[in-house]
Amino acid sequence: MSGVRLNRRNLLKVSALAGGGLMLEMTLPAATAAEDSSTLVRSKELNVYVQIAPDGQITIFSSNPEMGQGIKTSLPMIIAEEMGAKWEDVQVLDAPIDGSKFGMQGAGGSTSIPRNFDTMRRMGATAREMLIGAAALLMEVERDGLEARDSLVVHQSGESRTFGQLAALAAEQPVPDPEQLSFKDPRSYTIIGTSVGGVDNLVIATGQSQFGIDVDLPDMKYASYTRCPQVGGKAISFNEAEIKGMAGITDAFILEPDERSGKASMAFLEGMAVLRGGVAIVGDDTWSVFQAKNKLKINWDESSASHDSWSQMISRARQIAGEGGGEVRLANGQVDSALTNSDNQQIESFYQFPYVAHICMEPMNCTAHFKKAVAGQPDSMDIWIGSQFPPQVKEIAESLLGIAPENVTVHALRLGGGFGRRAVHDFAAEVIAISGRVSAPVKLTWTRTDDIHNDFFRAGGFENMKAAIDPNGQLAAWDQHYIGFNYNGRKAIGSGLAGNEFSMTALDTARVTQTMMDIDTPCGAWRAPGSNTNAFVEQSFIHELALLAGRDHLEFLIELMGSRRWVDEGNVNSLNTGRAIDVIKLAAEKADWGKTMPPGKAQGLSFYFCHAAHVAEIAEVSVDADRNFEVEKVTVAVDVGPIINMSGAISQVQGSVIDGLSTMALQQITMENGVIEQNNFDQYPVMRIASTPQVDVHFIQSDYTSTGLGEPALPPLAPAVTNAIFAATGVRIRSMPLSEQGFKLV
């Protein structure tokens, strides 16, 4: 084995595989994550492993959690492309969770593609150069006449060798200087930009895929956990004898809330007991522990429990909006004079959006096996989990049970949905504590009600919007007052404004303020945090302004962008008004914006910029006299740079549109006296297939860096739909979900 230090930025190890293959291992510090929501992404390093076996099988280890975003397929495509591999020869295996080898193994903030693209490309190019070096020796020809393609190194004479034939010798070739690596011309790509099916499709379609909830171990026990309905309450006593006497129940006990579990789970939860007080029930199967859970009679100490009330939050927010003020996040130009100038038209609108839950289709679950120290061996634990940040659970085991991280083995499984929920590991903390107590392998499964009640919700919020339109019909001032929430003493993820969001960054005369209220209801990251609500408010309000100005919405929106420029000059992850204008125009062209439509049917336009992505959407909506509305078609134009996997990209956009529609039309979480009022899907519905619109997706494959697509196509959906409903009916919707406004999705 030879290890070669390339430079201070990366490290590449080359090894010979048993039987004569090549193995490349590269460690690279990942680029600094680009985005606000990347506060979730803590580590800066990642490893890539590629093996080429003598039989030609190429194995790429995927180290990022797969939750439906397609990363397990798209990152290996980049390596295979640059290597010159045939995609059919590539198998993708899950990398074990091992911080020393794979560094940061996480998924969040649509950052996996931009963080990793260059690394993957370098890995592929390095392998290709070593294979070519081996081919030059074997064929006794100059390197210059050799080319890697279709898993072959081909000489201009037509002679070729397979990667498998070359692998052993390639392992002995000098590692190319990373500064000298050359990359394929994108025009010659044969894998990147094509449609490749998900590498796990077969196992999913045949029911063989292993999610966290599918874990089965010898002598495994099953557990349920019941927390106080009022967040923050703790169990004092319960009907222990009755529960323990039930069929299939082997143990039942109280767990105390544990503040140490907070920071260990996520930095923003420092000091919070994500392991909440409650009653654990252990038994022989899931159903028995669910049955016993239903029979629990618990005496709760609610002295420090939440008293949050959504109805009171609404009243308070309206009061705050009337008072004005708030912390200034941005102040450009003379906003007040424009707002009071009698030559201008003024407008004020109050917007509202609810708390929503993640409702991953796979309810939260985790399996832990605590092994007590024996015969000189220290305490140890195995943990099986579907998580967006699986290495994190080691810290929880350490904080709760004092197990050294090196004695904790994490088995990462596929996630049945993430959307930000599986970035927080409260369910892992619970089963770690339970297994520690019973010293046995235990699988904890949440009921759907547990899953809804104990979410780290998208924070609801309010925005009071004011603006002035000058006599020329142009925007003269923009005044945005965000009324949001602090959770655990800091701004809830996605609540409030940073002051660098679109639209305000593009405006010369703008003021942004915010007032934050303290809450106890847990909040966390929910697909496109902040953006998924700001887009609704800002893009609806821009439509209101266009109407006030008597202007066409499309033309008004483009005018707001001003000249073509990076809003934050030199930052390629900032809004580029030229890219914005291009996607807006493309969506308009493809949707035939402005076409004549029958009564009750109309188009609505929106644009949003987040996660370094520029996305415009146009919804075609029909509304009947009873306010039943149907979204017939959504046209989406996206610029996220070059597309890696076209099939995956289209799927992400279509899924984001459907998820966005489901949420804005149907979903809200409310709470009174700290208790979440929705219990299951009958009260918190998901959009069904019959409501699915046609979704036409168009990409502008600009030359900029490829960026992620798991989130940014969701935010523009809601305002595109409500703007269309206004155009069809004259009714302005300023509050979600639409089901609460009398509009029924059909």
Added chain:
Amino acid sequence: MSKFKLVINDEKLEVEADPNMPLLWVLRDKLKLTGTKFGCGIAQCGACTVHIDGNAIRSCVLPISAVSGDVTTIEGLADGGNLHPLQEAWIEHDVPQCGYCQAGQIMTAASLLASNPQPSDSEIDAALAGNYCRCGTYIRIRKAVHTAASYYNADRGAQS
């Protein structure tokens, strides 16, 4: 606890369980057939869909004592080494995202195709109305069902 004789995926077997235990948990916890998923426990989401004598049912609310016919789960849908046309179409259309609901979607669609080999969009929508997908793969689900219907009918034509 009682003993129940079942036929699951063409295999005869006996299982001991509480008569009230839903089929879902018998499949998952006792028989280790974990392809059938738990989603809500109240027959709202369809993740737990299996067949009884070819009809799609929600196994999360069906007590084991009420199982009155042969059970087919996603693990038993393929005919030996041959994938069911729906499974082929699912792969061809790259339907899954997270994948968790897909077994339930496929099982419901399989029951539909068995009784209606050429369903329209609205018939697909009606049949699959009980199956949630939070990732929003509905567009490809529809396409894949149509594609599978064409395979299905081609197979039938070849056999007749």
